[in-house]
Amino acid sequence: MRGMAEGLRERKKRQTRQHISDVATGLFLERGFDAVTVAEIAEAADVSVNTVYNYFAAKEDLYLDRMDGVVDRMSRWVRGRRAGESAAEAVVRELRSEVEAVSPRVGLMDGYEKFMKVIREAPTLRARLFGLQQAVLEDLETTLRAEAGAADGDPMPTLVAGQLAWLHQTVMGVIGRRMVDGGKPAEVSREVLVLIDEMEDLLSEKVLNYAVRTG
Amino acid sequence: MRGMAEGLRERKKRQTRQHISDVATGLFLERGFDAVTVAEIAEAADVSVNTVYNYFAAKEDLYLDRMDGVVDRMSRWVRGRRAGESAAEAVVRELRSEVEAVSPRVGLMDGYEKFMKVIREAPTLRARLFGLQQAVLEDLETTLRAEAGAADGDPMPTLVAGQLAWLHQTVMGVIGRRMVDGGKPAEVSREVLVLIDEMEDLLSEKVLNYAVRTG
DNA sequence: TTAAAATTTGGAGTCATTGCAAAATTGGGG
DNA sequence: CCCCAATTTTGCAATGACTCCAAATTTTAA
Numbered sequence: 001m002r003g004m005a006e007g008l009r010e011r012k013k014r015q016t017r018q019h020i021s022d023v024a025t026g027l028f029l030e031r032g033f034d035a036v037t038v039a040e041i042a043e044a045a046d047v048s049v050n051t052v053y054n055y056f057a058a059k060e061d062l063y064l065d066r067m068d069g070v071v072d073r074m075s076r077w078v079r080g081r082r083a084g085e086s087a088a089e090a091v092v093r094e095l096r097s098e099v100e101a102v103s104p105r106v107g108l109m110d111g112y113e114k115f116m117k118v119i120r121e122a123p124t125l126r127a128r129l130f131g132l133q134q135a136v137l138e139d140l141e142t143t144l145r146a147e148a149g150a151a152d153g154d155p156m157p158t159l160v161a162g163q164l165a166w167l168h169q170t171v172m173g174v175i176g177r178r179m180v181d182g183g184k185p186a187e188v189s190r191e192v193l194v195l196i197d198e199m200e201d202l203l204s205e206k207v208l209n210y211a212v213r214t215g
Numbered sequence: 216m217r218g219m220a221e222g223l224r225e226r227k228k229r230q231t232r233q234h235i236s237d238v239a240t241g242l243f244l245e246r247g248f249d250a251v252t253v254a255e256i257a258e259a260a261d262v263s264v265n266t267v268y269n270y271f272a273a274k275e276d277l278y279l280d281r282m283d284g285v286v287d288r289m290s291r292w293v294r295g296r297r298a299g300e301s302a303a304e305a306v307v308r309e310l311r312s313e314v315e316a317v318s319p320r321v322g323l324m325d326g327y328e329k330f331m332k333v334i335r336e337a338p339t340l341r342a343r344l345f346g347l348q349q350a351v352l353e354d355l356e357t358t359l360r361a362e363a364g365a366a367d368g369d370p371m372p373t374l375v376a377g378q379l380a381w382l383h384q385t386v387m388g389v390i391g392r393r394m395v396d397g398g399k400p401a402e403v404s405r406e407v408l409v410l411i412d413e414m415e416d417l418l419s420e421k422v423l424n425y426a427v428r429t430g
Numbered sequence: 431t432t433a434a435a436a437t438t439t440g441g442a443g444t445c446a447t448t449g450c451a452a453a454a455t456t457g458g459g460g
Numbered sequence: 461c462c463c464c465a466a467t468t469t470t471g472c473a474a475t476g477a478c479t480c481c482a483a484a485t486t487t488t489a490a
Contacts, residue, residue, distance in 0.1 A: 012456090013468085037445065048470045049447095059446070130345030155410055158389070159417060162381050170377050174370070195370055202374060204417040224436075224487070231437095252476065263439045264478095274477070 017055045020045045024062035029114055033063065033122035060128045063118065071135045073105075074168055075143035078211070087144060087211040091164050092200050095171060099192050107175045108185040116176045137165040148211040160210045167199055232270045235260045239277035244329055248278065248337035275343045278333065286350045288320075289383055290358035293426070302359060302426040306379050307415050310386060314407050322390045323400040331391045352380040363426040375425045382414055 023045040027036045038059055042049040056062050074091055081090030095106075102108045107116075119125045141161035144150070150157050174195060178188045238260040242251045253274055257264040271277050289306055296305030310321075317323040322331075334340045356376035359365070365372050389410060393403045 127342035127346050131342050134345055162385050166377050166381050202419040
């Protein structure tokens with residue numbers, strides 16, 4: 001069986017993990033993060049508390065699991081930039097595209113306000129979210145350094161990553177606030193597109209021309 | 216006694232608080248954040264565990280207490296900007312001044328690397344630090360909105376605050392890293408002054424001219 | 431000196447998280 | 461169909477942060 005497609009067992013694990021996460025998320029959305037104990041989640045998911053911890057390192061991961069993919073999203077955008085396009089241009093283009101498409105990936109969906117509300121009300125979840133932002137920044141800096149072939153001491157990747165992370169965080173932050181304030185996805189989308197224009201206008205030429213793909 | 220200068224009692228409380236914080240910080244620096252229990256701190260400080268919690272909401276606060284004053288520092292700089300000076304200009308000037316002076320307020324001091332090392336190695340402390348950054352941003356946004364007399368829906372205070380927070384965070388981050396890497400305060404100061412020049416160069420005119428003090 | 435106000439403390443309890451070893455489950459031969 | 465070995469699940473005990481509460485203890489002002 002070695003080297004095989006690793007079928008049943010793996011599939012089952014993935015399902016169990018997903019099941020626990022789903023049950024937990026449902027409870028959190030219903031009653032808030034702190035009001036639900038891990039023991040309750042385990043019982044509701046029909047597994048032992050230890051099994052929950054087999055799959056998730058901490059209670060917060062049960063909720064923020066669905067945010068995976070956000071961390072390296074900007075890096076993927078940068079790596080996928082078109083010929084003649086800079087890192088910043090690619091990020092702005094992709095971000096605009098997601099917002100224009102009213103994509104759930106940027107929080108433009110019904111129910112997102114409930115999701116954010118749970119985070120807002122739980123300090124430990126909020127802290128985790130900040131940690132994610134930091135992870136995005138660090139991931140992007142690494143990618144930029146590699147893509148631009150910059151030396152280790154060169155500060156430009158740090159600065160450009162900072163500017164792009166600012167763009168991303170601000171957009172995600174405004175979307176979150178507007179959705180919590182009761183905005184409809186389509187409305188918020190329109191509003192944020194204007195915001196992106198304004199932000200693009202604040203980006204330096206040096207940033208906009210960094211790491212242009214040659215070829 | 217009401218309305219009085221509130222002397223002895225207040226002083227004693229401040230002293231107790233400071234004493235607990237000092238003892239805790241000493242232990243953390245020696246053995247790391249997670250390796251020290253609150254019970255140990257209480258014993259070393261010669262108080263009960265409950266007294267520790269009377270003064271500090273959480274274990275992390277025992278260490279990060281000394282960071283108070285950082286949160287509204289940029290707001291103070293902005294409010295103190297000179298006639299004809301914009302918010303951004305004031306922040307850059309003050310920041311440059313702190314770095315030039317090799318000020319401990321920005322981490323340019325012997326021992327800062329040990330302080331940062333403890334934070335780096337404790338996820339919960341790191342999370343708290345990110346929370347502080349967020350607090351800086353929010354505080355600054357509020358101040359900018361007030362100082363510029365901007366309307367509630369106006370996004371400019373958000374954007375300018377984001378740019379200035381980027382400046383501040385990047386500088387503090389680089390200082391932290393360089394100090395942990397063994398840099399001497401004076402060395403790091405010189406290096407960071409160059410960085411500030413580069414960052415200033417990336418700021419948009421719109422940002423540099425926002426909230427100019429008239430008079 | 432004394433009574434009210436504030437502070438400190440002890441103790442019990444909740445909950446997240448970890449470590450460990452026993453028990454149950456699974457997949458693949460035989 | 462049965463058994464072995466690997467993997468997963470589970471029960472149990474323990475640690476440590478944090479909260480609640482009511483009983484001491486200390487401090488202050490009259």
